[in-house]
Amino acid sequence: MGERVEVEPLATPFDTWLAGDPEVRKLLREEAVRQRTCLQLIASENFTSPAVLAATGSVLTNKYAEGYPGRRYYGGNQVIDEVEDLARRRATELFGAEHANVQPHSGASANLAVYQALLEPGDTVLAMRLDQGGHLTHGAPASITSKIWRFVAYGVTPASADPARPGEVIDLEQVAELARRERPRLIVAGATAYPRVLDAQPFREIADEVGALLMVDLAHPAGLVAGKAHPSPVPFADVVTFTTHKTLRGPRGGAILCREDLAKRIDQAVFPGLQGGPLEHVVAAKAVAFGEALQPSFQAYAAAVVANARALAEALAAEGFRLVSGGTDNHLVLVDLRPFDPELTGKEAQEVLDRAGITVNRNTIPDDPRSAFVTSGLRLGTAAETTAGMGPSEMARIAGLLVRALRCRHEDAEVARVRAEVAELCASFPPYPELERAQEA
CATH class of the missing domain: 3.90.1150.10 (Aspartate Aminotransferase, domain 1)
Structure with missing residues (x-):
C-alpha cells in the first residue's frame, strides 16, 4: 500500500447513512483518499460518474427480479422492467447490435454464458493463450472453462528487433492453421493484455472457412469501440461480450450482444442457466453508463x-x-x-x-x-x-x-x-x- 498522505475525507451522503457502522465508513473513506491521492494506472479500472455511483447504491438493490422484462418470477417488477429495457435499448443503440443481455455479473460470467449457450461439453474452442495476452476464461488450465470444453490456444508472433515490424501481434496465420486442423465449434477473439487494435474481420473470414461461430471478447476496448476510437466487431461477430467498467466507465459488470436468432439461447444461458436474480441496481448503473457513452463528449x-x-x-x-x-x-x-x-x-x-x-x-x-x-x-x-x-x-x-x-x-x-x-x-x-x-x- 502507498505511503499515507493526510487529506481531509470527502463528505458524501454515504457518510450519514453509514453513521451506525463507523468501521465500514472509515474503510470507505480510506479507499476514497487512496483513489484521490494515488495515480490509478490499472488498465481494467476507471472512475465512474457520480450518476453511476448513485444508481449502483440505489433502492433497486432491494428488488428480486428473476427472469426478464415481462416474464418475471416475482411480483412488483413494473419499474424494474422499465430499467432493464432501458439498459438493453441503450446498449443495442450504442453498439449497433440486434440484441443485448445486460444481466451478467461480470465479463467472466458473460463468457461462460456464451459457451453454455453455443457449445456442448467437449466441443473445441480456439482462443488466445493466457501468457500471450488472453484471459482466464479463454481456456486457461486454472479456469472452469478448460474443464468443460476443449480449448486450443493461439498466440502472438515472435518479438523482433526491427522497429518497423516489432512483432508480438496476433498470429493470424497460426489462427488459420489451427482452425483448419482442429475445426473448432467456436473461435474467440479478444485479450486482456494486448496493446493493439482488435480487428474482427480476419477472424470472421477464418471462422467462415471452417464453419465456426465467432465470439469477440471486447472486455477491455468496449469503451474505445463505443467512443468510435476503435472499429466495431459487431458486424463481424456472432456474439460480443464485454465488461461495463474498464474503458466504458460504468459499474463493474458484464453484458452480451448477439444476433437476434441467438438471443433466446443466450438469455436462457444467463438465466436460468448460470444466474438467479440479476443485480438490478447494477443494471440501472449500466443504463446510466450506456447513456453517457452515447453523448458526443464520450x-x-x-x-x-x-x-x-x-x-x-x-x-x-x-x-x-x-x-x-x-x-x-x-x-x-x-x-x-x-x-x-x-x-x-x-x-x-x-x-x-x-x-x-x-x-x-x-x-x-x-x-x-x-x-x-x-x-x-x-x-x-x-x-x-x-x-x-x-x-x-x-x-x-x-x-x-x-x-x-x-x-x-x-x-x-x-x-x-x-x-x-x-x-x-x-x-x-x-x-x-x-x-x-x-x-x-
Whole structure:
C-alpha cells in the first residue's frame, strides 16, 4: 500500500447513512483518499460518474427480479422492467447490435454464458493463450472453462528487433492453421493484455472457412469501440461480450450482444442457466453508463484515452523500457522491465510503485521466463486518469515519477518524495470535482 498522505475525507451522503457502522465508513473513506491521492494506472479500472455511483447504491438493490422484462418470477417488477429495457435499448443503440443481455455479473460470467449457450461439453474452442495476452476464461488450465470444453490456444508472433515490424501481434496465420486442423465449434477473439487494435474481420473470414461461430471478447476496448476510437466487431461477430467498467466507465459488470436468432439461447444461458436474480441496481448503473457513452463528449474521451496511452508509451520507451509489440493503439501499455533493469521483476516493481502512490499491476509478457506471480512486465492503463482530466503532458510526468521510484526503490526517502509529488499531481485532477467543490462550499 502507498505511503499515507493526510487529506481531509470527502463528505458524501454515504457518510450519514453509514453513521451506525463507523468501521465500514472509515474503510470507505480510506479507499476514497487512496483513489484521490494515488495515480490509478490499472488498465481494467476507471472512475465512474457520480450518476453511476448513485444508481449502483440505489433502492433497486432491494428488488428480486428473476427472469426478464415481462416474464418475471416475482411480483412488483413494473419499474424494474422499465430499467432493464432501458439498459438493453441503450446498449443495442450504442453498439449497433440486434440484441443485448445486460444481466451478467461480470465479463467472466458473460463468457461462460456464451459457451453454455453455443457449445456442448467437449466441443473445441480456439482462443488466445493466457501468457500471450488472453484471459482466464479463454481456456486457461486454472479456469472452469478448460474443464468443460476443449480449448486450443493461439498466440502472438515472435518479438523482433526491427522497429518497423516489432512483432508480438496476433498470429493470424497460426489462427488459420489451427482452425483448419482442429475445426473448432467456436473461435474467440479478444485479450486482456494486448496493446493493439482488435480487428474482427480476419477472424470472421477464418471462422467462415471452417464453419465456426465467432465470439469477440471486447472486455477491455468496449469503451474505445463505443467512443468510435476503435472499429466495431459487431458486424463481424456472432456474439460480443464485454465488461461495463474498464474503458466504458460504468459499474463493474458484464453484458452480451448477439444476433437476434441467438438471443433466446443466450438469455436462457444467463438465466436460468448460470444466474438467479440479476443485480438490478447494477443494471440501472449500466443504463446510466450506456447513456453517457452515447453523448458526443464520450468520443472525445475515447480519443484522449488512446492519445494518452501513446504519450505514456513513448515516454517510457525513452527511459529504457521495452514496449511489447513496439507501442500501443489502445488504452494499455505492456512493458518489459528487463532492458530497464534485468534484476527488476514485475512483482517488485508493483510493490515499489504502490509505496510511491502509483497503482499498477504486474503482468506476464509473451514468452516470459518468470512465473505469473513474479513476471517480467507491468501493464499500465490510461482510462482512469484520462477521466480525471490528465493529458499527454501529465503522462510524460507520470513516466518520470515511475522511473524515479523504480531507480531509487531501495531509498525510502526518495520513494517518499515521489509519493508526495504524486499526491500533488493528483490534487490538480480530482476524480470527483463535484464533491471537492461541495466540500469547499
